[in-house]
Amino acid sequence: MITQTVFSRPLKAAFAVLIGVAFIGYLSPLIWLVLSSFKNRVDIFATPPSFIFHPTLSNYVVAFGQKGFGTNLRNSVIVAVASSAIALLIGIPAAYRLSRHRSRFQGAFLLALLAARLLPAMVLSVPLFVLASDVGLSGTYVAVVAAHLTFSIPFTVWMMRGFFLAVPASLDEAARLDGCSEISAFFRIVLPLTRGGVAATAIFLLINSWNEFLFALILTGRSTATLPVAIPNLLTPIGTFWGQIAAVATVTVIPVCVFAFVVQKYMVAGLTGGAMAGE
8 A cells, every 4th residue: 555655646746747738738829829919029030939028018009909909809799799699598498398398300300400500601601691692781790690690509409408308397397286387487497407507508609609700701891890800901911910910819819718717617517417418
């Protein structure tokens, strides 16, 4: 037992060092991105790379104050929040209905939803652009939000159905015996028990919509472009503004990372609880 303990300590230490090195390697691109956003052009291209420099906020001031990336940040917030909220409003009741009422067409319907979720965005982008142009919605928030719903609603249904299946149907029946309607039982009994699943689903929806590029590129206009679409505008014929690109990319990435870190317990619950719920 003593020998085992003696040998286990170095192994644990080595394992901790390996994890630390892997963690630093994983975060190094993000760290370099953030550092570059506070450098001037000379420090960005310094050889060897400079880790000690005089930080500047000029990249943020120029990008968000002079070049209008603050508008793109607002557009990203509007599109992500709107598409996520609509997907939850539609997908949660649909998932509950599919978890409580069975039919012989349910399997085919769920398979169709999954196929819609797995369909490449490129396949849908051109038809959606043509449709948006025909009805006069090209370049509007409505067009890109509707496009995001093509992948967010199927995701919501599949995710929340797993959580609803984990709640015994006997609770619904007991609530109805006490005088609750089906809708009242859903809001008063079932939904509070799955609030962790709702939070996890909302997190994934926000992240997916926030980072989405292709639909936003094709369906937004100059005044409605999101941050991922606007960043390439800093690659110009007269030069590439790497410091400003780093500043905008930092503002794009950091909020999602912080948000995911704060609510990570719900993300873990969404990956385990909903996925492992049985029929």
